[in-house]
Amino acid sequence: MSAIEIVRFAIRGLAANKMRSALTTLGILIGVAAVILLVAVGEGSSQSIQKNIAQLGANTLTVSASTQGGGRFGGQQQQSSGPRTQAKALTVDDARALADKAAAPNVTSVSPVVSANSQTASYEGASHTISQVVGTYPSYFEASNKPVAKGAYFFNDDVLAARKVIVIGQTVAENLFGAVDPVGKQITITGVPFTVVGVLKEAGSSSGFQDADDVAIAPLPSVQQSLTGFGPLNQILVKAASADDVDAAQAEITSVLDQRHGIGGAVSADYQILNQATLQETVSAATSTFTVLLAAVAAISLLVGGIGITNIMLVTVTERTREIGIRKAIGAPRGAILGQFLVEATLLSLIGGLLGVAIAVVGAQFTIAGITPVVVPSSVVLALGVSVAIGLFFGSYPANRAAKLRPIEALRFE
């Protein structure tokens, strides 16, 4: 009795009851397709989020004042716990120190940033509240990945001369100018006139919580003069030479700022550095949890499909008790009967699994709920493997029952 023979018997057994076999297969099919497709959706959404984060500006580090270390922004209050007397705010001098090639060789550019929130801008009759007006250096555009679509950036000269020039985001341009070309026009922000020199490329609001296009960017001193005053910086945007240098750059920033702010020993840092890579890791951890959750839901349907196999195989064994008796009476060894029913169960799940993979791969070509699914090869292998294992596992009980039947009882069975 060869293995091929057993498989042939099994196929014959399945073909004898096509409708039942097809429905059982359907259970596994749905389970496998669901696992692969849902994992693909999870992976697709994870990848799109990663892409959005990368769009925010890769290789950049954001240094901002910390609320934890000491008093805030040059205040005079004493910390009860430490010898530190005051927390220092971030200044333009800090930014200059970071730009020192000798102290921080991995830093490519440094952009001090001040920002004023919810500033009302107007152009002729139209008015619009810009959610964020940023005052910075020209290097900010590159570091934060904000290219212009129309016009140009402002230049270092504009910064030195504190010229009232401004680059506006798409949302601002649409609300103030509509179809008119904003470049060269003058807008007023809280009464101060700024000349529009460029319009940013649309970033898209895909990051969700905030409209990334509702911004305006002007030279640092201009914004300080007219909107924020010459207080501390909100943040310093630092660009590392490459993604690999981000960690080195972060270490350099830490050492420079620690020295300037007198941090060390018991004195905790009065600033914090936000690393895009860290953010990405956090987000991937969150999305992978999401993917695992989806896969778990799908795995349950695979399990239900497996129980369907047990159920149908038990029915089959009962129905074919007499046939099993005949086979045993003419000399079928226990192994052959066991093999036949086990192969039948495994074939059901394997066929279901293969069809499920096919359907999942086809389904992944479509956009599901705004997400382009990305089929993960390992999920295909896993789902197929699990479906075969399910066939073996859930088929073994009925198959064993068939193999253990005593021939006289099986023959008497009506």
Next chain:
Amino acid sequence: MSLVLDVRDATKVYGVGETAVHALRGVSLQVEPGDYVAIMGASGSGKSTLMNIIGCLDVPSAGGFHLDGVDVGGLDDRQQAVVRNRKIGFVFQSFNLIPRMSALMNVELPLAYGGVKPAERRRRALASLELVGLADRVNHQPNELSGGQQQRVAIARALVNSPTLLLADEPTGALDSTSTLDVLGIFDRLSAAGRTIVVITHEPDVAEHAKRVVRLRDGRIIEDTRLAPVDGLPPRLKEVTA
């Protein structure tokens, strides 16, 4: 000469205590090669139990049973399957063909379990079907055949492995008189060719074809009559071949 069948003082008890049923109360039966034995008895006489024991489908509660010199009681499950496959050919009252398999496939089945190569298997199955006169029906499924034809397929299946013993349980019980004669004719010719046959029946007409008739009642042999010598021809061969 070694005996094909050697049952010694076999008893079979179903159940225990007060409800125990003594199906066999000490049966001894020896069958020599080439013999054609009819085992007769009313229902409840223990003949089915005896047939199950002879067919290796059941084991006696006490007593010995040797088939072709092998003590079947001492074999494990796997070895018993081999004995059923090689040494015994079964013919049942209700044919017991496997549905949705052609006559040829049904006949090939014991060879498949015996590990015979497909080409050889086909050749022997066709020869066996030829022997029972069904060479033109090999590709029919059981539900496309008449009762008599189904029983002939079952006989072909029983013979295909050249078993030491052909064991038939009421082989004509479900057949009309024409088919009955067909089947008995086949048995007579097989017996004339030297095959050892044991037929379980309650019909005297069937028993008259055998060389030896054994009667059972209440689990005991009450009569053992020889109608023809072991190495002779079955008594009614001439009628069925005429």
